Amino acid sequence: MKIRNKEAPTKTELSMTSMIDVVFLLLIFFILTFKIVELEGDFGIKMPLAGASSSSMDDFDVPITLRMTADADGNLISMKLNETNLGTDFEQLRSMVTSLVGNQAGPDASEEDGPEVEIDTDFNLRYEYVIEAITHVSGRKEGDQIIKLIEKIKFAAPRR
Amino acid sequence: MRVKNKSTELAEADLTPMIDMTFQLIAFFMVLINFAQTESHDLVKLPSSQLIKPPDQPFEFPIMLHITQDARVFLGGKDYTAETLSSGLRAELAVARAQDxxxxxxxxxIRAHRNTAAGEVQEVIRACQALEFVNFGLRAKEDLGRKGEG
Known part of the structure; x- marks a missing residue:
């Protein structure tokens, strides 16, 4: 009689090491390139060269001007809305604009008819303050809704 | 004499849950990664605003200007200043005219760095106005309530 002396069949094993290596490389790549998405948007400004649109300004007796002054480092020192000193309080700016505009800009006021604000800044004022001012002048957020105040914004000539 | 008959078994860790987790993580990062931010520029950190909303529809002919803190203006990968920008803008205009x-x-x-001097941004706007550009967009990022970074 033949004696069976065969060894038990060896279990073939998959080598995991290389796969895990690659997977970790992929993981590290994606972690390093990962960036939380920040939404970006624009403040639309329609601004032809000064002089070309002077005729459309006739409808508004008092243009709103916002004067922003900066210190040597570009920080905001003070704001003046139509000669009213506001300090650096943007909330006050918004409430003043609301009181100036709130009653005349109804929901059916078209973009062409709305009031206009002219922003006159010191040359070295940091741009983030300008955006902050535009934010507070152009509207406010209530919950998810945006209530628009002034949509027409223009800049005065830069001061060198 | 005692005969040792113990077969030493290789203790194997069960890798399945780890690989599961790793694949899950990879899938997560792959989905969330966004390569579409080709518009952005390394040297530009946008100011933030609470009122920002992404545009409803893409612009017909956008011209992206990146203004860095030291008032360099990047247009299509080329480096300009407010004074030399018009040559770059003219090239863009030629492209626009080709499309009627x-x-x-x-x-x-305009994607300007938050610390750029406002006057520099105005100079850039002036340079554009001189070539009869009328529509401007001041780009800002959504305010997520984080202050004082950068």
């Missing part, structure tokens, strides 16, 4: 569009149809998107 003029400066009034173009949207100049």
């Amino acid at each position: 569009m003029g400066p009034k149809d173009a949207n100049v998107i």
